[in-house]
Amino acid sequence: MLQKVRKQFLVQARFTWRSLFDDQFLLVTNTLTGGSLLAMGDFVQQSWEIHQEPDKVRDWKRIGYTFVIGCSTGPLLHHWYGRLDSAYVGRAMNTLVKKVLADQLIASPIIGMWYFLGMGLMEGHTLSEGWRDFKGKFWEYYKADCCVWPPVQMFNFYYVSPKYRLMYINIISLGWDVFLSYLKHRDDSHPL
Numbered sequence: 001m002l003q004k005v006r007k008q009f010l011v012q013a014r015f016t017w018r019s020l021f022d023d024q025f026l027l028v029t030n031t032l033t034g035g036s037l038l039a040m041g042d043f044v045q046q047s048w049e050i051h052q053e054p055d056k057v058r059d060w061k062r063i064g065y066t067f068v069i070g071c072s073t074g075p076l077l078h079h080w081y082g083r084l085d086s087a088y089v090g091r092a093m094n095t096l097v098k099k100v101l102a103d104q105l106i107a108s109p110i111i112g113m114w115y116f117l118g119m120g121l122m123e124g125h126t127l128s129e130g131w132r133d134f135k136g137k138f139w140e141y142y143k144a145d146c147c148v149w150p151p152v153q154m155f156n157f158y159y160v161s162p163k164y165r166l167m168y169i170n171i172i173s174l175g176w177d178v179f180l181s182y183l184k185h186r187d188d189s190h191p192l
Contacts, residue, residue: 026078026163027074027075027078029167030074030075030077030078030166030167030170031071031074031075031078032071032074033074033166033167033170033171034070034071034073034074034077034166034170035066035067035068035069035070035071035072035074036067036070037070037170037171037173037174037177038066038067038069038070038073038173038177038180039063039064039066039067039070040174040177041066041173041174041175041176041177041178041180041181042062042063042066042177042178042181043058043063044174044177044178044181045178045181045182045185046058046059046062046063046181048178048182049185062123062185065118065119065122065123066119066177066181068118068122069114069115069118069119069122070177072114072118073111073114073115074166076110076111076114077107077111077166077169078166080107081162081165081166082162084099084102084103085099085162085165087102088102091157091158095157096154096157096158099153099157100149100150100153100154100157103149103153104145104146104149104150104153108142108145108146108149109138109142112134112138112141112142112145113134115180115184116130116131116133116134116137116184117130117131117134118130119184120133120134133184137183137184140183141180141183144179148176149176152169152172156168156169
């Protein structure tokens with residue numbers, strides 16, 4: 001009896017999971033996973049900050065803000081990868097290189113700017129303060145981005161089905177999201 005119930009549950013879970021990647025739900029799935037994983041990255045970073053300074057308190061509003069920013073990038077990236085796949089069709093090496101270069105030269109700076117400006121605005125800073133923060137940390141952000149994402153994207157564009165592309169990126173980006181949270185919220189007034 002228990003075996004039959006367990007099997008039914010697994011079958012149902014499998015079909016529910018698959019429906020999340022149907023065309024009608026794919027945008028919502030990509031949006032919510034982007035927001036959830038960016039928020040999880042901030043949660044992990046805050047846990048590290050609390051470990052370093054035990055009197056520090058978890059900032060749930062900050063986690064909420066990162067969820068909103070992650071959700072706002074979901075539709076942007078969902079459509080970006082769709083356009084990239086239609087502009088550069090196939091898996092030939094020169095096609096993969098074009099996709100990775102476009103991703104690094106166009107999407108990466110835009111997403112970084114979106115993150116820094118959006119977080120700054122939600123945290124009560126002006127647009128010019130957010131822009132100054134982004135400009136001050138851009139090269140550190142972009143150098144790290146260029147080290148992490150090109151190999152990840154080469155694998156993504158070669159092996160991963162287009163409908164799972166953003167989910168793959170969202171999962172891989174959990175570590176990246178911790179770095180983004182660190183970079184955005186570190187106190188630059190105290191040298192390391």
